[in-house]
Amino acid sequence: MTRELLEISGLKTHFFTRGGVARAVDGLDLQVGRGQIVALVGESGSGKTVAGFSILGLVSAPGRITEGRILLNGQDLVGKSDAEMARIRGDRIAMIFQDPMMTLNPVLRIDDQMIETIRIHDRKVSKVEARRRALEALREVGIPAPEARLRNYPHELSGGMRQRVAIAIALLNKPDLIIADEPTTALDVTIQAQILYLIRKLCEEHGTGFIWITHDLGVAAEIANRIAVMYAGRIVEEGPTDAVLDRPHHPYTEGLIRSLPEGQPRGAALFQIPGMTPSLLNLPEGCPFRPRCHRASEACRAMPPERVSAETRFRCFHPANAAEGALHELS
Amino acid sequence: MSFLEIKGLKKTFSTRPDLIARGLGALGLRNSTSPAVHAVREFSASLERGEVLGLIGESGCGKSTVARMLAGITRPTAGRVLLDGHDVIARDTPEARAAALDIQMIFQDAAAAMNPRYRIFDIITEAPLYHGRIKPSQARDKVAEVLEAVSMSPDVADRYPHQFSGGQRQRIGIARALAMQPKLLICDESVAALDVSIQAQVINLFMELREKFGLTYVFISHDLSVVRHLSDRVAIMYLGEIVEAAPAAELFAHPEHPYTRALMTQNPSLKNRARRHAPLAGEVPSPLDPPQGCYFNPRCRQAMEVCRAHHPALAALRAGHEAACFLHSTSRTNP
Ligand SMILES: Nc1ncnc2c1ncn2[C@@H]1O[C@H](COP(=O)(O)OP(=O)(O)OP(=O)(O)O)[C@@H](O)[C@H]1O
Ligand SMILES: Nc1ncnc2c1ncn2[C@@H]1O[C@H](COP(=O)(O)OP(=O)(O)OP(=O)(O)O)[C@@H](O)[C@H]1O
Ligand code: SF4
Ligand SMILES: [Mg+2]
Numbered sequence: 164m165t166r167e168l169l170e171i172s173g174l175k176t177h178f179f180t181r182g183g184v185a186r187a188v189d190g191l192d193l194q195v196g197r198g199q200i201v202a203l204v205g206e207s208g209s210g211k212t213v214a215g216f217s218i219l220g221l222v223s224a225p226g227r228i229t230e231g232r233i234l235l236n237g238q239d240l241v242g243k244s245d246a247e248m249a250r251i252r253g254d255r256i257a258m259i260f261q262d263p264m265m266t267l268n269p270v271l272r273i274d275d276q277m278i279e280t281i282r283i284h285d286r287k288v289s290k291v292e293a294r295r296r297a298l299e300a301l302r303e304v305g306i307p308a309p310e311a312r313l314r315n316y317p318h319e320l321s322g323g324m325r326q327r328v329a330i331a332i333a334l335l336n337k338p339d340l341i342i343a344d345e346p347t348t349a350l351d352v353t354i355q356a357q358i359l360y361l362i363r364k365l366c367e368e369h370g371t372g373f374i375w376i377t378h379d380l381g382v383a384a385e386i387a388n389r390i391a392v393m394y395a396g397r398i399v400e401e402g403p404t405d406a407v408l409d410r411p412h413h414p415y416t417e418g419l420i421r422s423l424p425e426g427q428p429r430g431a432a433l434f435q436i437p438g439m440t441p442s443l444l445n446l447p448e449g450c451p452f453r454p455r456c457h458r459a460s461e462a463c464r465a466m467p468p469e470r471v472s473a474e475t476r477f478r479c480f481h482p483a484n485a486a487e488g489a490l491h492e493l494s
Numbered sequence: 495m496s497f498l499e500i501k502g503l504k505k506t507f508s509t510r511p512d513l514i515a516r517g518l519g520a521l522g523l524r525n526s527t528s529p530a531v532h533a534v535r536e537f538s539a540s541l542e543r544g545e546v547l548g549l550i551g552e553s554g555c556g557k558s559t560v561a562r563m564l565a566g567i568t569r570p571t572a573g574r575v576l577l578d579g580h581d582v583i584a585r586d587t588p589e590a591r592a593a594a595l596d597i598q599m600i601f602q603d604a605a606a607a608m609n610p611r612y613r614i615f616d617i618i619t620e621a622p623l624y625h626g627r628i629k630p631s632q633a634r635d636k637v638a639e640v641l642e643a644v645s646m647s648p649d650v651a652d653r654y655p656h657q658f659s660g661g662q663r664q665r666i667g668i669a670r671a672l673a674m675q676p677k678l679l680i681c682d683e684s685v686a687a688l689d690v691s692i693q694a695q696v697i698n699l700f701m702e703l704r705e706k707f708g709l710t711y712v713f714i715s716h717d718l719s720v721v722r723h724l725s726d727r728v729a730i731m732y733l734g735e736i737v738e739a740a741p742a743a744e745l746f747a748h749p750e751h752p753y754t755r756a757l758m759t760q761n762p763s764l765k766n767r768a769r770r771h772a773p774l775a776g777e778v779p780s781p782l783d784p785p786q787g788c789y790f791n792p793r794c795r796q797a798m799e800v801c802r803a804h805h806p807a808l809a810a811l812r813a814g815h816e817a818a819c820f821l822h823s824t825s826r827t828n829p
């Protein structure tokens with residue numbers, strides 16, 4: 164069996180609040196292979212960001228990982244000390260945030276922050292060598308006139324350029340895995356296209372695994388090899404991009420795709436998923452999507468087990484686009 | 495004359511350098527003079543009652559500045575806005591002052607524009623009471639009416655903003671605008687922050703309100719498929735000016751400006767799987783220092799000699815379809 168770059172199984176990250184236990188991530192299974200881009204999509208509040216933070220070891224009180232394993236190259240990250248995780252972050256795993264200023268220090272020049280990032284992880288690299296690598300990274304992310312840009316402060320760059328610098332910083336130590344949380348939501352279409360192109364190329368060339376958190380299905384369609392759909396702390400459907408978008412099994416995935424204006428006649432009423440996102444403190448029993456689901460039956464009062472079709476895995480008793488015989492319970 | 499006439503709107507900001515730039519200036523590391531930002535160089539459009547004008551453009555091209563000028567929040571450097579024939583910028587007659595209140599704006603982040611300590615009732619009634627659009631005795635009924643228009647129960651009036659989801663707060667923001675009995679709604683990225691499933695609710699709501707109240711909209715979004723879905727006319731902006739405008743169906747079927755075409759091929763779409771073609775190169779130029787000639791020329795794959803020397807003017811290609819580009823012979827110069 165070939166070992167995946169990242170294998171998450173049964174991950175639970177809960178927040179112990181005064182109002183009760185918020186099960187933000189509640190039994191997450193996810194694999195990412197080398198050079199693979201997995202889009203993590205889903206409702207606001209479904210636990211995407213918390214899942215990313217769990218991998219990075221950045222969950223803080225009142226939250227903690229209560230169960231599960233996160234294997235990176237076969238090594239379990241759950242239970243590692245803060246110091247060990249700090250070493251792994253930025254060395255083996257890097258993060259790109261929606262706001263590049265989460266990564267960039269406003270009072271440091273770009274070259275200073277990049278050189279520092281390199282030398283924190285390897286003191287033996289000389290300043291000259293680190294500067295050369297910083298320049299190379301800026302060139303890779305397509306920054307024009309990188310020598311001049313190295314001497315800039317973050318506020319002297321446009322939003323799109325800052326995000327590319329943040330990406331360059333994420334790449335500096337050639338991590339195995341990058342987690343990006345809505346990295347292009349604030350950018351416009353033409354700049355976003357530049358970044359999508361760049362990341363796809365980098366993953367192919369360096370074999371970097373990538374988790375791209377987004378609620379934009381169009382972006383997921385363009386960049387991802389696989390799509391994982393989250394609802395109320397779990398992955399409810401996961402598979403190759405084409406299979407998930409063209410033949411979704413889970414009614415939530417189906418609803419998401421149907422509610423997009425793309426492909427609809429101009430001005431037609433859009434499909435709406437009825438109801439509201441459930442409160443994590445008060446999830447319905449059984450399938451958490453049941454109160455909003457048009458396919459729900461009595462059976463859905465129990466938690467649906469994970470099932471597999473030829474292409475995807477999903478959690479639903481009454482999947483769409485499926486010949487019942489072709490589906491199997493996953494034992 | 496059309497219901498809404500926007501003529502030669504302009505806005506120039508004289509920038510104060512930000513704190514860091516001023517600090518560096520004081521240390522002699524950078525010069526700290528205050529250059530002028532031509533946020534909106536020229537914006538003209540007209541719209542009939544009940545129509546939707548979609549506005550698309552790159553970050554920083556001046557869309558929000560146009561929106562804020564229309565809503566009377568920012569004073570234009572030049573230009574006129576006529577609603578039903580009344581000048582809502584000059585506001586020199588009682589009719590014009592009333593017409594200015596007929597224009598309401600819905601922000602990207604409705605929650606940020608709400609006082610967290612106010613109940614929904616007060617949030618909705620504050621402006622219409624202040625401007626005398628409703629009497630205190632009518633307030634309860636008005637609140638119930640506008641909440642119903644956005645499919646919410648009148649009971650929510652006694653709750654606070656934090657007790658609602660993002661989509662619900664956005665609807666409350668719309669209810670608040672409706673309480674002013676507007677004729678023109680300016681929506682600046684009003685669905686951008688919403689989840690796909692909630693976005694569909696809000697888009698449907700806009701379409702219903704248009705049917706029901708004959709509302710006219712200026713709708714700003716960077717999502718091309720949302721603009722296509724809602725708009726009758728679309729204007730594409732680049733660096734402070736319109737580079738193409740046409741009826742929506744026509745614009746999406748026959749985009750003529752290279753920037754519009756780039757937007758359309760690069761708009762993320764469910765149909766574009768694992769796309770590989772190289773994107774448009776180059777940066778959006780700064781309004782502080784626009785390139786000579788056509789502002790798009792440094793990024794344009796079809797740029798010619800003339801594009802680097804002269805600035806193309808917006809010109810009609812066919813009925814109702816205008817573009818500013820030298821690829822079209824009608825776009826003669828304007829140096
Ligand atoms: N510090 C915290 N204390 C309590 N609950 C928290 C905390 N952080 C996150 N949560 C809860 O965990 C759940 C998952 O949040 P998360 O930020 O992962 O959602 P998301 O899927 O990233 O949503 P979005 O698309 O809006 O970013 C939310 O319901 C949130 O309220
Ligand atoms: N109060 C201000 N003072 C100085 N410059 C301003 C001010 N408001 C806007 N600008 C500048 O005017 C230009 C247009 O800004 P505007 O906010 O209208 O752009 P936009 O098209 O709405 O962008 P986005 O898509 O990012 O919201 C930008 O260069 C901006 O920096
Ligand atoms: S005028 Fe020239 S540079 Fe500008 S968009 Fe047209 S072809 Fe390109
Ligand atoms: Mg998130």
Ligand SMILES: [Mg+2]
Nearest residue numbers: 557558559682
């Ligand atoms: Mg804006």
